[in-house]
Amino acid sequence: MVYKPSIGEKVFNLFNILFMALMIFICFYPFWYCVTCSLSKQADTASLMLLPNGFTLATYKDVLAREAIQKGYLVTIFVVVVGTIINLIMTTIAAFLLTRKNFAIRGFLTWMMLFTMYFGGGMIPTYIVYTQILGLEGSILVLLIPGCISVYNMIVMRTNFNGIPTSLEESVKVDGGNDMHVLWHIIIPLSKAVISVMVLFYGVGHWNSWFNASLYLQGTEIQPLQLRLREILILGQTAAEGDAGDVSTMAENIKYATIIVATLPILLVYPVIQKYFVKGVMIGAVKG
Amino acid sequence: MNEQSITLKKKPNLGRRIGDEIKRNFVLYLMAIPVIVYFVVFVYLPMYGLIIAFKDYRPFNRMGQGGIWGSPWADYYGFGNFVKFFQSPLFWSVIKNTIYISLLGTCFSFPAPIIFALMLNEIKNLKYKKIIQTITYLPHFISMVVICSMIIRFFQTEGILTKLITLLGGEKQNYMINEDAYRPIFVGSGIWQGVGWGSIIYISALSSIDQELYEAAVIDGAGKWKQLVHITIPGILSTIVILLIMNIGSILSVGYEKTILLQNDKTASVARVISSYTYDLSFGEGNSDFAYSSAIGIFQSVVNIIFLTIANTISKKVTDSGLF
Structure with a gap:
């Protein structure tokens, strides 16, 4: 039997394809618009540009020459690299512990972690404890340690570890290996996919984060890129609106170049990594 | 000989069992330490900080007064801050x-x-x-x-x-x-x-x-x-x-x-x-x-x-x- 679509269906399919084309445009064009503005000699910000209005790279030279941006880049790169390594080590260990069937405190550990998915100190009590008791104010540790185990990511990892046949680890145990050997020689080599998902989840998270830095690192030299960006693009902007524009004198095309400089790394790795992201979410979604 | 086999059948006492468990899973316990420390210090300790909501909170001063525990309780049996919010314009x-x-x-x-x-x-x-x-x-x-x-x-x-x-x-x-x-x-x-x-x-x-x-x-x-x-x-x-x-x-x-x-x-x-x-x-x-x-x-x-x-x-x- 050959299925014949009705006229209504044909109309719907056409409409659907056009709708999806519009979605692609809406989700992609704003970024392209920023690129064209940043490359324009004189950004005409009120018109729909497909190509730059006179080509220049001077905007990027200007942005990259700024000390604030350079320092911000260094801090962010450090936090992304070191922070993600800490995330990976801690999350892998936590997930691994929860897969050990004959481990007496496994139940306790599970509850200790799951509980924090639903309850927490909240922004202010956390701030008080971190600054008054732990003395984290002004320390870069505050960007590395808090949140080093995301319970959600840990569950995704544990689900993945549980899928590895136990017969493999038994062979290690027979050879006299302990649980550390099992983790290092069996679990980790067989979990490259999920580990790369984690690298991406945590890495992008660190790249984009700004809030903790704004709370704890106010007035220090440790200002990640996103905070510098906020200073230049948002705080400067609102000030300018209030005081008839004497504060924000930066040209529009340079502002757009700043946006692109801060986003380019994500835009470049994004096409490569997005399939892993989806995979990671799917694993979590299935388990709830 | 006989006596020994009888003691083997008996359940060993609690301390002994804990000792055995730690010996058996020693590596796991070692790995659990950073995880537990992280959660206790960075996630559970801030929950302790929640009590400042029921306090008339003042930061530590030079006399060693104030802080999370040292601050006096708020009015209305500790609910003063909540009352203040409900009454706020x-x-x-x-x-x-x-x-x-x-x-x-x-x-x-x-x-x-x-x-x-x-x-x-x-x-x-x-x-x-x-x-x-x-x-x-x-x-x-x-x-x-x-x-x-x-x-x-x-x-x-x-x-x-x-x-x-x-x-x-x-x-x-x-x-x-x-x-x-x-x-x-x-x-x-x-x-x-x-x-x-x-x-x-x-x-x-x-x-x-x-x-x-x-x-x-x-x-x-x-x-x-x-x-x-x-x-x-x-x-x-x-x-x-x-x-x-x-x-x-x-x-x-x-x-x-x-x-x-x-x-x-x-x-x-x-x-x-x-x-x-x-x-x-x-x-x-x-x-x-x-x-x-x-x-x-x-x-x-x-x-x-x-x-x-x-x-x-x-x-x-x-x-x-x-x-x-």
Whole structure:
């Protein structure tokens, strides 16, 4: 039997394809618009540009020459690299512990972690404890340690570890290996996919984060890129609106170049990594 | 000999058993130490900090007085900070703003990914589908600071979206300092950020529907619409219900990051939501009312839990599926 679509269906399919084309445009064009503005000699910000209005790279030279941006880049790169390594080590260990069937405190550990998915100190009590008791104010540790185990990511990892046949680890145990050997020689080599998902989840998270830095690192030299960006693009902007524009004198095309400089790394790795992201979410979604 | 075998059968005492367990899983216990330390110090200790909500909190002074435990209890048996919030002239305005934006989210941001997933499901060309997915997930990965600075640029007087609005007959102005425009911009940009990414969970639910059901329906002469109503929607209903309950359970949680980045003096009266208000009270210019804002934070969590429970109960009665 050959299925014949009705006229209504044909109309719907056409409409659907056009709708999806519009979605692609809406989700992609704003970024392209920023690129064209940043490359324009004189950004005409009120018109729909497909190509730059006179080509220049001077905007990027200007942005990259700024000390604030350079320092911000260094801090962010450090936090992304070191922070993600800490995330990976801690999350892998936590997930691994929860897969050990004959481990007496496994139940306790599970509850200790799951509980924090639903309850927490909240922004202010956390701030008080971190600054008054732990003395984290002004320390870069505050960007590395808090949140080093995301319970959600840990569950995704544990689900993945549980899928590895136990017969493999038994062979290690027979050879006299302990649980550390099992983790290092069996679990980790067989979990490259999920580990790369984690690298991406945590890495992008660190790249984009700004809030903790704004709370704890106010007035220090440790200002990640996103905070510098906020200073230049948002705080400067609102000030300018209030005081008839004497504060924000930066040209529009340079502002757009700043946006692109801060986003380019994500835009470049994004096409490569997005399939892993989806995979990671799917694993979590299935388990709830 | 005989005696020995009898002692072996006896259950060893507790201390001995713990010793054996630690010896057997020594490596695991070693690995558990950093994990437990992290959770106790960085996650559970801040919960201890919650008691400042019931205190007349003062930071440590030179005499060693004050601090979390040392501060005196608040009035009204410790509930003084809560009473202060309920009596505050801003109370109703903050609650109203929060619920308003939340409900706009439930009405528009919540169904958007569902509709998008259903429409995407009808695209049969896999390559085209893949491209659509890749591109619509993109805004989700861009940092909030960048997103907000783009929004601010696009809606300023010379911005491209302001231009679009004037072409459609609107006024030429800076929409970022317009109270009436704040909520549509906040919610609309939220849909743009989340519609693609939010659809993933529905796409995965859709792909788990048994394809034979559709074949059977076609043989029975059911058109696309009937297939949608009788197979597709029931197939993803439990996912929708669970996410809706979670959505209602966060009715008082409007994200502070985006609010803090987008609001300004001119729009504060409509932008101020509970989470951003607690932030302003603690870190805003000239403010450091930590105890008061902690109390507001607790109030937010309690109301959220109440709404979550109500939504869950109703859903269990009506659709037989719930979160807990």
